[in-house]
Amino acid sequence: MSARQIRNIVILTGAGISAESGLGTFRDRGGIWEKFDWQKLATPEAFTADPESVHAFYNARRENLLAAQPNDAHRALAALELLWQAEERGQFLLVTQNIDDLHARGGSNEVLHMHGELLKSRCNHCGHLFEHEHAITPNTPCPACGRSGGLRPHVVWFGEMPLGLDTIYEALGACDLFVAIGTSGTVYPAAGFVTEAKAAGAWTVELSLQPGEVSTLFDERHYGPATKLVPEWAERV
Template sequence: MSAESGVPTFRGEDGLWEGHHIEMVASPEGFARDPELVHRFYNLRRAALNTVEPNAGHLALAQLEREWHGRFLLVTQNVDDLHERAGSEKLIHMHGELRKARCECCGAVFSWSKDLASGTRCRACGEVGGMRPHIVWFGEFPFELEAIMNALKSADIFLCIGTSGVVYPAAGFARQAAERASCHLIEMNIERTEISRHFHEHIVGPVSVELPKLVQRLLSA
C-alpha cells in the first residue's frame, strides 16, 4: 500500500530486512541480543517517514470511509502513518506503529517521533532500558485480533490490497471472510497471490491508479 509512496517494504527477495536477517531486527530474541542494532534500524525507518507522503490509494480509502453509508474498518499490516495523514480514522494497525513506543516495564504506550535507545527513560514509570518500538515482531501476537475477527464475521465486502498472502494471521482473513456467503471479496495487487483463490474479483495494477477507480465504483453502486 505504501510502497508507491516510497516506503520500503523492508523484506527483500533475499529474505533480508534492509540487509539484516529478520531474527536480528524483528524478534524479541534479536532485541534482547542487540537492542542498539534494533533501535538503529527502527530509528532510521521512523525518520524516513518525514520524507514520504500519502499516495492516491491512501486518499481513496479515506474518502471511502467518509462517504460509505455502512460500517467501515481499515485493517493494515503497515507500520507507517500514511493512512492517518490521508484522513483515515477507523483504523487498526495490527502490526504496530513506527511512531509509537512502548515500555516493557510498565506497558505504557506513547506517541514517539524521536530516536529510541537503550538509555531512553520511560515517561510513565521512569525505568531505563525497557523502551522498545511499538511493533509486532515475529513470535508476538498482532494487536486487536478480536476486533478484526468480529468485523470479518459481519463483512459484506472484503477488500484486500497489496498483501503477499503469506504472513499469518492476516493471510487467513480472506478465507474467513469467504465463509460468509453474502460477502463479496475483492483482491487488488500487482500480481496474483497465494490467497487469490478465495476472491470473487481480482484487480491487477498499481494501487494509486486502481484503488481510486474502485472506490468511485463502490460509492456509486
Template sequence: MTNIVILTGAGISAESGLGTFRDEGGLWAQHRIEDVATPEGFARNPQLVHDFYNARRAQAAKAKPNAAHVALAKLEQNLDGEVLIVTQNVDSLHEKAGSKNVLHMHGALNKACCAACDLRWDAPMVMSPSDPCAGCDTPATRPEVVWFGEMPFHMEEIGLALSKADVFVSIGTSGEVYPAANFVAEADHFGAHTIELNLEPSAGASRFSECRFGPASSIVPKWVEEELNR
C-alpha cells in the same frame, strides 16, 4: 448500508517510497529479519534494533500518502455504510490521507512502549536502549511494533468486523503472513464478497471471489469510484 473491511499491506505504501520486505537495496534487504524484527533480536542487540526503527521512523515521517491512501479516505467519508481499514503497515499514511477508522494490527512507528510495565506513548523520532520509561523509569523502551513471534493487536475487534462485513478487500499484501492471510477465509465464511487488489497475484489469490492487478495508485481509486457510484 454497506460494511467494508479493508486489509492493507506494504504494497499500498510502496508508491509512497516505503519499501516492502522484498525490495532490493531497501532497509529490509540490509538486515536479517531475525536480527531486527524479533524479541530475540532485540534482546541480543537492542541498539541495532533501535537504529533500524529510527531509520524507518524518519523515512515514514517524510513519506506522503499516494492516490490509493487518498481514495480509501474518500471511501470512508462518502460511503453509505462503514469502512474499517485493518493495516499491517506501521506507517501512518492512512491517517495522513484522512482515514479515521484504522486499526494497526502490527503497531505503529510513531508509538513507543515499555517492555517492563507496558505503558504506551508517542515515540520520539530517535529512541535508544537507555531511554527510561516515563512510567516505571526502567530502561526497557521499545517501538510499539509487533515482531515475528508476537501476537498482533486488535484481533477480537478484527474478527468481529470480518463477521459483519459485506465486502472484504485485501490491498497490497503477500498473502503469506498469518493471521492476516486467513482473513479472506473468515470473511468468506460469513458471506462477504472478497476482492484482492494487488500488483500481482498473492499466495492466496485463488481464495478471493474477484482479483484485480496493477499499481495500487491506479486500481484502488478506480475500485473506490465503482463502490461510491453503485
C-alpha cells in the same frame, strides 16, 4: 455486487499500498527482509540480545516514514470511509498490516494497526504507550517511570500476537465486502482473512501489483499500481 447490497466493508492493506510513497516492502524481491536479517532485528529475542542494533534499524525506518507522504490510494480509502460514515451505510473497518501512519495522514479516521505503529513506543518496565517520533537508544528513559533500557518500538515482532484480532474476526463475520490491497498473502493470520470473509458470504476483492499467495481465493482480482487501482475501485463502490 451493487452498492445497495453492500453494508459492511472490511479492507486489509499491506506494504504495497505505501510502496509508491517511498516506503520499502518487506517480503517482495529486493524488500527489507532480503537486505536485513529479521531474526536479528524483529524478534523479542533479538531485542534482548542486541537492543542497540534493533533500535538503530527502527530509528532508520522512523526517519524514512517521517519523510514520506500519503498517496492517492490512501486518500481514496479515506474518502470512501467518509462517504460510508456520512450516509450511515454500515460498518467500515480499515485494517492495516503496515506500521506507518500514512492512512491517518491521508485522512482515514479510524485505522486498526494489527502489527503496531512505528511512531509509538512502549515501556517494557511499566507498560506505558506513547507517541514517539524521535530516535531511541537503550539509554532513553521512559517518560512515565523514568527507567531506561525498557523502551521498544510499538510494533509486533515475529513470534508476537497481532493486535485487534477479536475486532477483526467479528467484522469479517459480518462483512458483505472484503478487499485486500497490496498484501502478499503470505503472513498469517491476515492471509486467512479472505477465507473468513467468504465463509460469511462476502464478496472478496484483491487489488495488488501482482497475484499473492492466496489470490485464487478471491472472487475478483485486479493487478497494477495501488495509486491507479484503489481510486478506480473506490469510485465504482
